[in-house]
Amino acid sequence: MVSATGMTAVLGGCGTTGSSDVTLRLVAADYGDSAANSSQKYWDKLAKAYEAGHPGVKVDVSVYSWNDVDRKVKDMVAAGKAPDLAQIGSYADYAAAGKLYEAGDLLSIPVQADFPSQLAEAGQWNHAQYGIPFAASTRVLFYNKTLFSEAGITTPPTTWSELAADAKALKADGVKYPYALPLGPEEAQAETMQWLLSGGSGYTDDTGSYTIDSTENIDTLTWLKDELVGKGLTGPTAPGRLNRATAFAAFADGQVGMLNGHPTLIKQAEKKGVKFGAVPMPARAGQSTATASMGVADWMAAFRQNGHAEQVGDFLDYVYSEQNVLAFSREYGLLPVTTSASQTMTDSTRAEDKQLRPFLEQLPTSELYPAGKTSWAAISADIKKQIGTAVSPTGNPTGVLTRLQAEAATADSRTAAATG
Incomplete structure (x- = not known):
């Protein structure tokens, strides 16, 4: 997860979720190992494709290295300038402070049901899911x-x-x-x-x-x-x-x-x-x-401060489509966090997918960080x-x-x- 620290891109475009001129701010971690495959490129492509079909919604993405991203989000929240979405390493402290939307308030039922129970449960604080798994791996x-x-x-x-x-x-x-x-x-x-x-x-x-x-x-x-x-x-x-x-x-x-x-x-x-x-x-x-066996899951968290629940939920449904989950997993050699994408990868004859099978097999029995503890x-x-x-x-x-x-x-x- 090497990064172009502080790399930021503002992505133009629009969207159709009922409100006009809404800008969603997303802070994300970098999974690339060089500038050539920075996560900025993944989010750039995904955001532009989403905006093209959703007039009125703009997605503004900032990508930071794993050395910096959690601290950047913490500082933004402390300054009263929380992003709409943050793809980070933990979520529970924000959930306990009442700053996050529950996953069920945002995601469509099919998308929420597509997360394996192990990952969905790991995203819970106080018996409600606030952490939405974004990427997973085993070691x-x-x-x-x-x-x-x-x-x-x-x-x-x-x-x-x-x-x-x-x-x-x-x-x-x-x-x-x-x-x-x-x-x-x-x-x-x-x-x-x-x-x-x-x-x-x-x-x-x-x-x-x-x-x-x-x-x-x-x-x-x-x-x-x-x-x-x-x-x-x-x-x-x-x-x-x-x-x-x-x-x-x-x-x-x-x-x-x-x-x-x-x-x-x-x-x-x-x-x-x-x-x-x-x-x-x-x-x-x-x-x-x-x-x-150790498993690692990184999290997507949605902050309540800006009140864009409808737009955030619609964008997340797009982010977690099977096509996009597979694209991210294949680009960075990580494990899919949805059942549908995992099954597609398991059944695949692609050489790069076959290489990930031993990691996929370990994930259901691996132990994750205690991310649900504040x-x-x-x-x-x-x-x-x-x-x-x-x-x-x-x-x-x-x-x-x-x-x-x-x-x-x-x-x-x-x-x-x-x-x-």
Whole structure:
């Protein structure tokens, strides 16, 4: 999700939803890996096509990098200038503040029913859906087959100990990043969650309560600190300064032996001719890889401030048509968020669709971020800022996780008090 930070386009056109001269403002995240395939191009084409058939409605789109988009929207809302729509990483805090429309107030029944129950439920706050899933992915371990062969590694790892041994062999063979561990501010919460799940825990328990400082999580980060980072197996850039986009680019350049990746890495690596394999994330000894699958969903949220419910709903019905969902998913190598588009992709004979099937198969059983918790946006931001220090040579995994747990508990207490 590399972006042309701050790239903004004003798209001309019009529309037919009953009111004239309505401008819908949409803030969106960038899923491209270069200026050539910025999400701005996707939204430009989609908005112009919508406007052509809807005289009176104009769609004004601003695209920002994932480093900036959540903060940009937060600042706009705080300034009393909320967009009509925001395609961002979390929604629950805005829902709790009464700033969002419910999905049912906007979407037609067929469109709302087309979201898989797992994603629709993940979009709920206080038993009502406010978060509309926009893009989804799961994570697997990518490995460079050429580097593995040159280092004498014959099979991909299935356990942490095997991963560490393979990383050691890759380092001995001169690989720059034996295992790339991106815990920088772009997407540290994702890499962290994947490791916590593979260690037998996660951010929350079955009841939705935070378990950030669980014994298993402390053990996981301690293992990363001692067995990977401490032994120089994560490359020249400190994990806390390595962003996911940079790690993906290094993999595509043939400099990375292994890393966790989502489907967009497929196209990126293929463009550079990298021969790669993809397998489930290795787990701690005795932990099944089947329970270590992480899913990610990004969200569309509709703000009430400007009162354009009719126009917003009509535009969203267009955005979530099967044709448009498939076009976006295929352009950026992500998983469709509607049942109809997922089925079409599953049945497809297109090579690019076949490559996504392993990710599609994982999604129904994967664990998602606790996006329905109003505290998640703040906790996710704190994880991005702090987690890299936990695995540094002088880091303290117990201290960092205990601090994050305390912050999460405090945030949850405030929410409980505010909602009665």
